[in-house]
Amino acid sequence: MDDTTKHAPAEIFSAFSQFWSSALPSAFLPPAGGAAEASRGGGKAGASVFGPAAEYWLDAWQRSILFLDVLRQRGDTYLERTEEIAPNVLSFKASLVMDGRKLPRPVNYGLVRITPPEGVATDPAKRPFIVFDPRAGHGPGIGGMKAESEIGQALAAGHPCYFVGFLPKPEPGQTIEDVCAAEASFIREVAALHPLAEGKPCLIGNCQAGWQIAMTAAVDPDPVGALILAGAPLSYWAGVHGKNPLRYLGGLLGGTWLTALAGHLGAGIFDGASLVENFERMSPANTYWKKPYNVYSKVDTEAGRFLDFETWWGNPVLLNAGEMQWIADNLFVGNRLTSGEIRTSNGVEVDLRNIRAPIIIFCSWGDDITPPQQALGWITDIYASDTELADGGQTIVYALHESIGHLGIFVSGKVATKEHDKFVNCMEAIELLPPGLFQAVITEVDKTVANRDLVEGRYLLRFEPRTLADIRALGGNDAEDDRRFETVARVSEVNKALYRRFLSPTLRALSNERTAEFLRKTERNRLQFSAFSSKNPFMQPIGALAETIRANRAPVSADNPFLAGERAFSEAVTNGLEAFGRARDALTENMFLTVYGAPLVQAMVGLDPGEIRPRQGIARDLAREAATARLRAELIEGLEHGDHLDAGLRALVYVYRGQSAIDERAFAALMQLRDSQQPQARPSMARLKEMLRRQALIVRMDEERAVAAIPKLLPASASDRATAVAAIRKIVLAEGDLSEETARRLARIEAIFGQSPEAIALAPQITTPRLAAQ
Secondary structure: OOHHHHHHHHHHHHHHHHHHHHHOOHHHOOOOOHHHHHHOOOOOOOOOOHHHHHHHHHHHHHHHHHHHHHHHHHHHHHHHHHOOOOOOOOOOOEEEEEEHHHOOOOOOEEEEEEOOOOOOOOOOOOOOEEEEOOOOOOOOOHHHOOOOOHHHHHHHOOOOEEEEEEOOOOOOOOOHHHHHHHHHHHHHHHHHHOOOOOOOOEEEEEOHHHHHHHHHHHHOOOOOOOEEEEOOOOOOOOOOOOOOHHHHHHHHOOOOHHHHHHHHHOOOEEEOHHHHHHHHHHOHHHHHHHHHHHHHHOHHHHHHHHHHHHHHHOOOOEEEHHHHHHHHHHHHHOOOOOOOOOEOOOOOEOOHHHOOOOEEEEEEOOOOOOOHHHHHHHHHHHOOOHHHHHHOOOEEEEEEEOOOOOOHHHHOHHHHHHHHHHHHHOHHHHHHOOOEEEEEEEEEOOOOOOOHHHOOOOEEEEEEEEOHHHHHOOOOOOHHHHHHHHHHHHHHHHHHHHHHHHOHHHHHHHOOHHHHHHHHHOOHHHHHHHOOOOOOHHHOOHHHHHHHHHHOOOOOOOOOHHHHHHHHHHHHHHHHHHHHHHHHHHHHHHHHHHHHOOHHHHHHOOOOOOOOOOOOOOOOOHHHHHHHHHHHHHHHHOOOOOOHHHHHHHHHHHHHOOOOOEEHHHHHHHHHHHHOOOOOOOOOHHHHHHHHHHHHHHHHHOHHHHHHOHHHHOOOOHHHHHHHHHHHHHHHHHHOOOOHHHHHHHHHHHHHHOOOHHHHHOOOOOOHHHHHHO
16 A cells, blocks of 8 residues: 555545535634534534534534444454354353264254353352354354353353354254254263263253254253253244234245245255344334444444444354254244154154253343243143143243343343343252242342342342243233134145245256355345445545544534434434334234135135134143153152151241242252251252252142151251251241241241150151042
8 A cells, every 4th residue: 555545534534624614604613622622512613503513514424434434344344254164253262172063963063161261260060051052044152242141150150161153054964953963962071071060061042042952952851951041932823913023924925935945046055144134124223224323323432332243143154954944844834842743853752841950931021033922832832730830840930021132132241140140140049949830030139138148149039939820921822823823834835835846946956056155145134244345445445534533533512403403313214114113013913814814714724714723732641641640659658758858848848838939048048058067968969959849749749748747757856856947947037027928837847846756756647548539
């Protein structure tokens, strides 16, 4: 670059300033010292309206150049990342543990171990965490983009942390089943690397990765610890009228034949940019105005954050056409995951009831991609009653955020330091919860919170018991809606068969690697990035010009009337685009409901329009029911057998059944008591969890007879009984004031534990047949 070219931007800026000075009257111009001084309160910008006008237009011109420079940087980053072998946005260093390409069924996934940042140490005795990122169009790394993230919170709590990401291109022939098998291998490898850890690996699955690890855990549950499903859809038809228009997309497109078409045009590859495009269509106001205007209006401060996010957002990855077709057929349109219709290649049914570890679901009312109904509706699909859920030994905890959007669930620093931090630090408490359904409620700690030392961090996590009726109360489909979606699924099969019979052979013959690559490069999402890169000759001078502007920046004053006009115009544009989006969504829903609710359309695909078809949900499993019956029989038989720890845990379960909720302080007190025992007398976490689960099921089966049998389990020593009841009191009182019912139950337990051995011997016998008959 010669000197003339090097100094061209400065000369352009100087010429521009001279133009303003010579072409405009003095009243147009900012006062001596420049607009920057005026914006700092240095004086009014002239005696007439023309001073503010000049000040505003100078600032607007500078912002325009700086905004173009931001787009140039974004484009350059995009092009650089397309050349990388394994692009990601992780802010942590990592080392490869397993390469999925070397597995018997190769996949483009890999397992890496996260290196803790300086000053952070991990404890080998703590359970490892594995973060799985979504392969839903974007590249990997969203779970660890910054320090305040899912990975960051796990490391800060001292847990070894791993990450499962993927390469931009899939392995030839890889399937969703192959990916699930690879993830199972990764989980087993992590468990083997941490033999001293008292808990199995905890899995965090974001969005698409959530349903994928749920399937993995359902097929291979043994090595899996707790699952955290963040913004993960598992019930794809679920939703409410007036919201969640994305679920209607399959119907409007006539099913999944267009997915097959895209795969054929891509020469066997599906472009993830199409999924990104679907996300962006959800909010035209944000996509086409709010996001770019936010950068333009705050270009001095917002550029860095925008570029960080766009680095992840702007690099679509590829999927095999078969992978995407499977997803569209079985999930998006077929909704077969929660009905038990998915089977592996060797005939194993993917039944979510096989998951034995606790499941934590994090969703938000502000999430249009995965609304709460889609994140939680699967629970009522696979469990017919609360009894079935509890008898199956499953613990499900869900947390509902009031407003955060879909991406904020994974990338928001505030969410990471609140919700994800509590999930990580209270995982032992979650695993000690009895079987059943709970809602996690997180509140900020204030001076009124008793035993503050038992609370981890700034927030208190409380578990409130819920029922399946509470899930249904969140809203969902009625029988008419379900029949509409079933109609879509059948129409999809018909259209896909017609496409494959008549159009597919021709398109496959015309498509090849060159045409597919051309289509990918000219795709709108990619094109808007590359067009503003430095490879565009018109963008080459922008970088140097922007540097000159930054050195001579003259921001407009906050009270400039033209700036107020700009903001009013922006608000009007935003409101207009939002109104358009609402009208489009309403039209979409009305078309869907009308077309697929039509008796003629339903009859044409074999559905009787006069028949109200109840939601069948997942089929009965006789083997599972027999196993549950055997467990009940074992619990009945062992009701009067056990030791003093069984007695204490049963007493705790009984007392807490009188509470409307239980919070982390009770579990912290329990863990303190466990840790205070001598190592040889201290129960392992696995044994403690199993014993607590067992006693919870016993009390749930027949509370009165379970409590009446406690004296049979108590130690003969009065001092030992006193020690036990003191421990129970410490745990129960950890939460502060007791409810009247809880106090009554505690008093009853104290009386039972205070009985003499003679009184215990004279206690009435409890007959097992009577309990079994209940």
